[in-house]
Amino acid sequence: MSTKDLILATAKDMISEVGFHKMTTSNLAKRADISEGTIYRHFESKEDILQHILDTFDEKYMTLAETCRVRMDKGTLSLDDLLGSHFSFLDANAADIKIVLGTYSILEITRRSMGRFIERMRTLFEDFLARGAETGTLLEVPLRPTGLILANMFFGLMRIKLYWPEIDDFSMEAVEFCRRSLMLPEAGI
Amino acid sequence: MSTKDLILATAKDMISEVGFHKMTTSNLAKRADISEGTIYRHFESKEDILQHILDTFDEKYMTLAETCRVRMDKGTLSLDDLLGSHFSFLDANAADIKIVLGTYSILEITRRSMGRFIERMRTLFEDFLARGAETGTLLEVPLRPTGLILANMFFGLMRIKLYWPEIDDFSMEAVEFCRRSLMLPEAGI
């Protein structure tokens, strides 16, 4: 692994564990077993490290969204698929999420980054809802706010999972909660 | 106002405006027009100030919950009443909420405090759902997780309102979203 990647990986771990402020350049260097000066050969500032982490995360989510859209266009993406792939994504990127959730209130760059993230997720959900309404599988609901509600639900789930692990996971029930609100009362009766 | 309250009020404003880390004891003293030393006559540490703010907030919410319970026991609390009174509470205590949301990821004391807050809200919603199921006005849903889902929804709404004010308010739609998921398909009509 290149030194730059080592720094990035170590910083990601540390920030998600102790927060941005408590990861000091000195700590970071020690844990990555490099000198403090080396950090500045690869990054302009401590905040710059975070910026890189956020950018990478951003790209990862864009890839997921793209994949979802492709399947949506083919008509093979169910509500469960959509929510399920998001849960997987969030689980797989827990550290990044924790970083985002833990710094958006402190740092302007994260606030902006998370704002973009929310928007992207909302747009994706919105498009899904629009399509569902067209094909008659979902209720007709106000698209924009409902997309936001779903995105918001996801963040909340992650937050609780990450910061209050002692609380039982309630993802499944959340999915049910949403299904009841969005699915048409099963025609077939 | 006593000096202690002055410090508390000033600190609350500052923390919600600039965050816990960026409120320094020096800033605080200047803005409250007292000396830095005076702070330590009333509080043990900077964190101790936060602790007091959190405790006060805690009590305020307990009062609201108590009020809700009283009305619930009388059978005069509709879903709209419940959610409405919470929206009012959150609006009226925006500064406290912002402090909680902005520090739980950094400080153990807030993490615990917010944990309790979530639990309390969850319990209240849970009780409401149980009663609704009994009286036949609400669907039968898994109580504990659904209470959590509702609490979670509230926090999310506040968060977006506080940190991304440029996003349109979607409280009303969120309420609708929940109603659809929880209300019985209006019987016989």
Add this chain to the structure above:
Amino acid sequence: MSTKDLILATAKDMISEVGFHKMTTSNLAKRADISEGTIYRHFESKEDILQHILDTFDEKYMTLAETCRVRMDKGTLSLDDLLGSHFSFLDANAADIKIVLGTYSILEITRRSMGRFIERMRTLFEDFLARGAETGTLLEVPLRPTGLILANMFFGLMRIKLYWPEIDDFSMEAVEFCRRSLMLPEAGI
């Protein structure tokens, strides 16, 4: 002596001895026997200390210039008096001068400060020359540049005295040099 003055005096000594860059905040604190943090209770930055030194020096020269002007108006100020009082001033403020000479090429604030200093000295000399020409004790020479030449001569003398003390003092000869250039060829002869 107040702590602020102690810092100022110590810094003046150190800067004139080793230069602005080589006086570090750490050194300064050690030599003044205070903690590094204390420096920042009294000054905004390291450069701010220098600023204070320069301002004080500025005022001191303005006082001298004022005194000279008063005597000039009374008609009791000979060329020897004028140059003599300047030599005394420069000798008495050797540390300040060394600081000015040693930092104007590095720091914008000193460059400006020294610029003002030169101007002030030039103006004073210029006025003296004008008066001398009027009263017929001095040659008529271009005022502005000649004032500058005299100011310049002074700075040069100080510089050599301060940085090359091994070179014999030549102030007296410099005064003679100027007299020959400025005095009317003694009438009476």
Add this chain to the structure above:
Amino acid sequence: MSTKDLILATAKDMISEVGFHKMTTSNLAKRADISEGTIYRHFESKEDILQHILDTFDEKYMTLAETCRVRMDKGTLSLDDLLGSHFSFLDANAADIKIVLGTYSILEITRRSMGRFIERMRTLFEDFLARGAETGTLLEVPLRPTGLILANMFFGLMRIKLYWPEIDDFSMEAVEFCRRSLMLPEAGI
């Protein structure tokens, strides 16, 4: 141009532009488009680069002095010639002068180098004055200090020109000033 010369030339530009301290080895390498390590293949240290620049400058002045002496021995060097050739030299080597003036107060090596420079100039002027006195074209003045006064005047002129370019050039008047002080009251009566 050899790499060594490239480094030297680039360093000369940079030091005269931003000063010795603000030219970092990193900057220098970037501007010269070489690697930082390469610098240390050609020079022992950052100061060593300056040493080379100073040495080269020293030689250049020695050449000028030599030329002047040759003409002096032939008896074809007027005061105007002498001063004029010095002005030309200083103009042509403005970067070197700026380096010397900007570092003698900080660095021992420059202080020594400039000391030698002053001495050399003084000696040359002194010899010229001696000859002038012998041939009866110049007043008899104390040689050593007067030589120093002239050298000093030159440095002052350069300094002001380089650091306060907003001040009008007063070289011509300076020459006049010196002529008045040194020339015999034109016999020719």
Add this chain to the structure above:
DNA sequence: TATGAATGAGGCTTCATTCAT
């Protein structure tokens, strides 16, 4: 010769906290 990543000492500054008055 040349590279450029790595080093580590040290610089300036901030800030929660203490203490004599």
Add this chain to the structure above:
DNA sequence: AATGAATGAAGCCTCATTCAT
């Protein structure tokens, strides 16, 4: 109770220099 000067640990960052390739 209140003051505010003083502390000192710790934070971020810079930079001349070294060294393996």
